[in-house]
Each structure stands twice: as C-alpha cells, then as structure tokens.
Amino acid sequence: MAGYGLLDPLETLRGMSRNLDVPVGALARYVLARWASGGSGGLLEVGPVMVPRLWEPVAAAEEADSDEERLPAYHQLRQMIAWLKVPLDDPTVYPPQRD
Known part of the structure; x- marks a missing residue:
C-alpha cells in the first residue's frame, strides 16, 4: 500500500475526465465504488x-x-x-x- 502512496491518482483521473468529458468527482466515485464492491462482484461471478x-x-x-x-x-x-x-x-x- 505504501508504494501507491507515492502516486497521485488525481493525475490519472484528470486525464480521464478530459478524455471522457466526465467530472473528476464522478470518476472518483465510480472507481471507489468498483473497488469497494469487488469482493461481492467476485462472489457473484464465482x-x-x-x-x-x-x-x-x-x-x-x-x-x-x-x-x-x-x-x-x-x-x-x-x-x-x-x-x-x-x-x-x-x-x-x-x-x-x-x-
């Protein structure tokens, strides 16, 4: 986890926001929701x-x-x-x- 602390996720989100014409906040919410629900999604798939x-x-x-x-x-x-x-x-x- 410490290694990821060196990265600035907003840099990626800002680029995606520009390219997709989606607000940074909406992208951040989507990414966090996908990450947080990954376990239950995996259970549904398996x-x-x-x-x-x-x-x-x-x-x-x-x-x-x-x-x-x-x-x-x-x-x-x-x-x-x-x-x-x-x-x-x-x-x-x-x-x-x-x-």
Whole structure:
C-alpha cells in the first residue's frame, strides 16, 4: 500500500475526465465504488455454490494445521481452478451453439 502512496491518482483521473468529458468527482466515485464492491462482484461471478467447494480443501488443511496437509490442499485447489479455466484457455472445448 505504501508504494501507491507515492502516486497521485488525481493525475490519472484528470486525464480521464478530459478524455471522457466526465467530472473528476464522478470518476472518483465510480472507481471507489468498483473497488469497494469487488469482493461481492467476485462472489457473484464465482457463485455461492463454488466458493464453499473451493474453500473445503483449504479449511480441511488448516484444521489439520500441518504443512503436510496444506500441500495436497494446494494441489486439489489448483486442479479445481484449472478445471474452471478450461473454457477460458480453450474456447473450442464446447461445441458452437445453434441459433
């Protein structure tokens, strides 16, 4: 966080304001609202069923409180995320939809 303190966000917002013809205050409000709601937006995208499924291996490993359990949990979680990424990495895995 300290590194971002060296930047002046108003410089960017002023440039965007000029280019988009939108007031700086409106842009600042939009940016802050997007940032503040990012967690709930992510939950909506992943879904209320998938989040607990992804959390299960982590919770089990943390309850065991051992690195020997954490490594297999990491691999399980990695495999689950890799499965979710398949259509993003290769859009041809699903046949084209008919109109």
